[in-house]
Amino acid sequence: MSEVGQAPPAHPAGALAGPRVTRSRRSPLWAGTVAAATAAAVVVLAILPYLAYQNVTNLLDEVFYLMVMASMWNLLAGYAGLVSVGQQAFIGLGAYAVIIPALHGANAFAALPLSVVVAAAAGVIAWWLVSRLRTGYFAITTWVIATVCELVISRYQSLGGGTGVLLPLPTSISPTLLGAYIYWIALFVLIAGIATVYLILRSRTGLALTALRDDETAAHSVGARVGRTQRMVFVVAAGGCGAAGAVYMLTQAQFLQPSSAFSVEWSAKIIFITIIGGIGSIEGPILGTIVYVALEQALASYGTWYFIILGLVAMGVALWAPRGLWGLIADRFGIRLFPVGYHVWLPGEDGRARRRR
Amino acid sequence: MTRPWLPWARSAARPGPAPAGQPPAGPARPLLEVRDLTVHHGQLRALTEVSLTVHPGEVYAIIGANGAGKSTLLRTLAGLHAPTSGTVVFDGADVTGLRPDRRVAAGIAMVPEGRRLFGSLTVEENLLVGAAYARPGPWSPERVYELFGWMRERRGQRAALLSGGEQQAVAIGRALVANPRLLLLDELSLGLAPAVVRRIYGMLPDLLAAGLTVLLVEQDVSQALRVATHVHCLLEGRTTLRGAPGELTAAAIEDAYFGLARANGQGTRGGPR
Amino acid sequence: MSWVNAVIQGILLGGLYALFACGLSLMFGVMNVINLAHGDLAVVAAYLALGVITITHVPAQWSFLIVVPVFAALGYAVQRTLIQASLNRGVLTTLLVTFGLSVVIENALLQFLSANTHSIPVSAALVSASFTIGSGITIAYLDLVIFGAAVIVLLGLQYFLSSSKYGRLIRAVADDREAAQITGASHRHVFGIAAAIAFGTVALAGIAFGTYSQFDPTIGTDQLLLFAFEAVVIGGLGSLWGTLIGGVLLGVAQQIGATIGTNDQVLAGQLFFLAVLVLRPQGVMGSRGTA
Numbered sequence: 001m002s003e004v005g006q007a008p009p010a011h012p013a014g015a016l017a018g019p020r021v022t023r024s025r026r027s028p029l030w031a032g033t034v035a036a037a038t039a040a041a042v043v044v045l046a047i048l049p050y051l052a053y054q055n056v057t058n059l060l061d062e063v064f065y066l067m068v069m070a071s072m073w074n075l076l077a078g079y080a081g082l083v084s085v086g087q088q089a090f091i092g093l094g095a096y097a098v099i100i101p102a103l104h105g106a107n108a109f110a111a112l113p114l115s116v117v118v119a120a121a122a123g124v125i126a127w128w129l130v131s132r133l134r135t136g137y138f139a140i141t142t143w144v145i146a147t148v149c150e151l152v153i154s155r156y157q158s159l160g161g162g163t164g165v166l167l168p169l170p171t172s173i174s175p176t177l178l179g180a181y182i183y184w185i186a187l188f189v190l191i192a193g194i195a196t197v198y199l200i201l202r203s204r205t206g207l208a209l210t211a212l213r214d215d216e217t218a219a220h221s222v223g224a225r226v227g228r229t230q231r232m233v234f235v236v237a238a239g240g241c242g243a244a245g246a247v248y249m250l251t252q253a254q255f256l257q258p259s260s261a262f263s264v265e266w267s268a269k270i271i272f273i274t275i276i277g278g279i280g281s282i283e284g285p286i287l288g289t290i291v292y293v294a295l296e297q298a299l300a301s302y303g304t305w306y307f308i309i310l311g312l313v314a315m316g317v318a319l320w321a322p323r324g325l326w327g328l329i330a331d332r333f334g335i336r337l338f339p340v341g342y343h344v345w346l347p348g349e350d351g352r353a354r355r356r357r
Numbered sequence: 358m359t360r361p362w363l364p365w366a367r368s369a370a371r372p373g374p375a376p377a378g379q380p381p382a383g384p385a386r387p388l389l390e391v392r393d394l395t396v397h398h399g400q401l402r403a404l405t406e407v408s409l410t411v412h413p414g415e416v417y418a419i420i421g422a423n424g425a426g427k428s429t430l431l432r433t434l435a436g437l438h439a440p441t442s443g444t445v446v447f448d449g450a451d452v453t454g455l456r457p458d459r460r461v462a463a464g465i466a467m468v469p470e471g472r473r474l475f476g477s478l479t480v481e482e483n484l485l486v487g488a489a490y491a492r493p494g495p496w497s498p499e500r501v502y503e504l505f506g507w508m509r510e511r512r513g514q515r516a517a518l519l520s521g522g523e524q525q526a527v528a529i530g531r532a533l534v535a536n537p538r539l540l541l542l543d544e545l546s547l548g549l550a551p552a553v554v555r556r557i558y559g560m561l562p563d564l565l566a567a568g569l570t571v572l573l574v575e576q577d578v579s580q581a582l583r584v585a586t587h588v589h590c591l592l593e594g595r596t597t598l599r600g601a602p603g604e605l606t607a608a609a610i611e612d613a614y615f616g617l618a619r620a621n622g623q624g625t626r627g628g629p630r
Numbered sequence: 631m632s633w634v635n636a637v638i639q640g641i642l643l644g645g646l647y648a649l650f651a652c653g654l655s656l657m658f659g660v661m662n663v664i665n666l667a668h669g670d671l672a673v674v675a676a677y678l679a680l681g682v683i684t685i686t687h688v689p690a691q692w693s694f695l696i697v698v699p700v701f702a703a704l705g706y707a708v709q710r711t712l713i714q715a716s717l718n719r720g721v722l723t724t725l726l727v728t729f730g731l732s733v734v735i736e737n738a739l740l741q742f743l744s745a746n747t748h749s750i751p752v753s754a755a756l757v758s759a760s761f762t763i764g765s766g767i768t769i770a771y772l773d774l775v776i777f778g779a780a781v782i783v784l785l786g787l788q789y790f791l792s793s794s795k796y797g798r799l800i801r802a803v804a805d806d807r808e809a810a811q812i813t814g815a816s817h818r819h820v821f822g823i824a825a826a827i828a829f830g831t832v833a834l835a836g837i838a839f840g841t842y843s844q845f846d847p848t849i850g851t852d853q854l855l856l857f858a859f860e861a862v863v864i865g866g867l868g869s870l871w872g873t874l875i876g877g878v879l880l881g882v883a884q885q886i887g888a889t890i891g892t893n894d895q896v897l898a899g900q901l902f903f904l905a906v907l908v909l910r911p912q913g914v915m916g917s918r919g920t921a
């Protein structure tokens with residue numbers, strides 16, 4: 001359907017047929033449709049504050065920052081093979097990176113880029129600690145790093161210690177306009193985040209990553225720069241989570257607490273979102289976040305039941321539908337929204353070419 | 358069909374082994390029958406419709422160049438690899454889908470390529486693990502110590518510290534204490550000095566006298582020809598030659614090994630069973 | 631003198647941490663599984679012990695006789711079903727499934743029991759009794775009993791692994807799973823036994839923890855899992871004595887931190903762990919190449 005129009009490359013008659021590789025290209029019609037739809041969606045989202053009430057934009061804030069976090073985690077685990085249970089370290093650091101200048105009188109919004117820088121820098125340091133660790137060790141150590149960040153920040157009374165701190169925001173702006181500003185920032189972070197992920201996966205690094213996703217040893221053996229690629233991805237994911245964390249802080253009625261900024265619950269949410277939506281595809285975390293927030297709204301009154309059910313569903317999906325909801329949809333309908341694959345045409349045993357993603 | 362690996366069937370009578378070292382005279386029931394075995398490694402086809410028959414008391418040698426599929430065949434027979442198609446019949450019972458540990462209970466034991474001892478365990482512990490799920494029979498760690506004179510004094514030593522030849526002996530012992538009927542030997546000579554290899558192969562008559570049947574994979578063709586009662590050559594996953602060493606010319610073996618003849622069965626003098 | 635006190639308290643605490651850690655280490659060494667739900671299991675055991683005490687009026691210190699075997703059986707069942715299914719699909723899946731399990735357990739505890747803290751009531755005499763050495767070193771009997779119990783369990787486990795048939799099998803499967811299969815061992819069964827031991831020891835550790843300190847549904851993920859893991863890493867994989875030493879070193883680091891600042895206990899342990907990770911990743915007793 002979306003992949004129609006890819007005829008196998010012609011083999012010169014009688015020549016030895018080897019595999020040919022073509023970049024994944026969608027049929028022009030489909031590509032055009034998706035691009036137009038995306039553009040329309042972005043426009044609608046951008047003007048939403050003028051159209052909808054604030055509770056809608058507030059809800060979308062949560063969708064946006066969760067989507068960024070999940071996409072980052074998906075890049076780490078689904079492509080680079082790095083299962084982190086400690087992204088909350090960067091989420092929290094991003095949040096605090098904005099609060100600290102604000103507490104000293106700077107404009108909170110202007111300090112936003114700082115969240116990316118600080119989180120990415122922390123990512124570099126964290127990578128140095130964890131880069132040689134195997135899967136399980138890697139996961140728990142990232143978790144430990146997050147708790148260390150939480151404990152260290154809690155020591156500072158100037159940051160509110162364990163109880164938290166209130167962000168001073170300019171009082172001259174009306175709350176509605178403030179909400180709109182926060183919304184636009186959230187939207188911007190979302191678009192930037194997803195664009196970053198898309199561009200990375202579409203590039204040569206992306207090819208290395210997809211190779212990693214499939215088989216790390218094989219990737220090594222064909223020369224993919226595994227270590228450097230993983231480090232780059234880890235730092236990017238850290239920065240992305242930092243930006244998302246800053247957005248979260250802005251949405252939190254501007255009150256920030258270490259135990260919530262650095263809570264492992266972040267990891268629980270983004271891991272479940274990505275598993276259910278689909279690991280290893282760009283569309284997966286997007287779909288997963290929508291499903292998650294929709295369920296959250298529907299089951300809001302059920303409290304801890306929500307996490308119990310979510311956890312059980314995630315475990316079930318991990319075992320029986322490992323590519324998640326999006327995997328099921330894509331397989332069933334053969335569609336892909338983001339063209340980030342390559343086609344390998346193999347000469348079949350009977351002469352017909354076969355396609356493999 | 359008998360199911361000899363079920364506990365209550367263990368005492369059932371079985372046909373006796375043929376005289377050691379010679380192909381059996383009459384039509385004794387085959388111990389192992391492999392029919393049209395095809396095995397894939399992922400997308401790669403490692404074995405294509407390989408068939409063979411092993412009678413009790415034989416030494417059946419599989420030869421072939423690197424990558425011919427010899428070890429894949431043995432691993433599939435041991436149960437570590439599931440075939441794509443084809444059947445494996447052991448002692449009259451279909452074992453094709455059986456897990457490796459059940460095959461040991463049925464009477465198949467393998468000495469894997471590269472020895473694969475339990476490095477952190479001692480020699481004795483390696484043998485005890487082999488004996489943990491043993492069938493009833495004459496072999497025990499004690500008897501293995503008698504077979505390999507040096508092992509008794511060294512039995513408290515960690516397996517990883519032994520030399521290659523010593524490890525090979527322990528690996529054979531570990532398979533023996535399970536009291537198998539069919540012993541699978543995968544590349545015994547790999548990484549060992551020729552004198553050591555000869556000494557180890559020199560034990561085969563003792564094993565055969567004790568009632569074992571041996572199916573072995575060997576890269577060293579002349580070594581294989583020296584000990585085997587039957588030879589089976591593989592090339593790129595296909596059978597290229599079959600027969601008793603006495604019936605095959607050196608030229609025929611060479612053709613089959615390197616694939617110059619490129620046809621199934623060319624040069625075979627021994628007919629189908 | 632408070633430093634010496636800190637070290638001694640740390641050593642005693644270390645026994646408990648080692649008891650937490652040995653199950654985690656066993657499951658990792660044998661089947662390459664890091665059970666992220668490990669800490670939560672300890673908490674469940676503590677709650678179960680409370681329930682058993684309330685219903686049967688068994689004296690608290692004997693509750694483990696009921697809870698530990700139950701947990702061992704549970705461990706075998708969970709391993710043969712859930713964890714084996716995850717292992718068949720890969721390391722990533724296993725990690726995610728145990729993480730999901732951890733979240734489910736924690737929230738189920740919060741849902742069905744309250745978020746309040748509880749404690750396992752041992753006889754008041756045992757809790758408050760202590761003796762003094764020299765000047766300023768106080769040792770509580772309870773701490774000593776827990777340490778003693780931990781050492782006895784570790785000794786027993788060591789004996790089991792070195793001298794029994796299943797101990798050998800466990801070590802063999804950990805060395806080379808395929809080779810174990812072709813010698814006739816059902817590796818799934820052996821995995822099950824290892825998991826049963828892991829669940830049993832963590833249950834005991836959870837109950838001991840419950841007598842020694844307050845517990846609530848979240849402490850499994852917040853603290854216990856991380857402490858167990860840190861003890862494993864500090865001590866090094868591959869030997870139970872390493873795990874004991876790891877636990878002791880962690881305990882000492884924490885207690886020294888507590889002496890420096892009352893809120894710094896956990897942080898000191900984490901920082902020490904990170905330092906070991908950087909400077910000697912194979913752990914104190916581990917050999918190079920096992921990190």
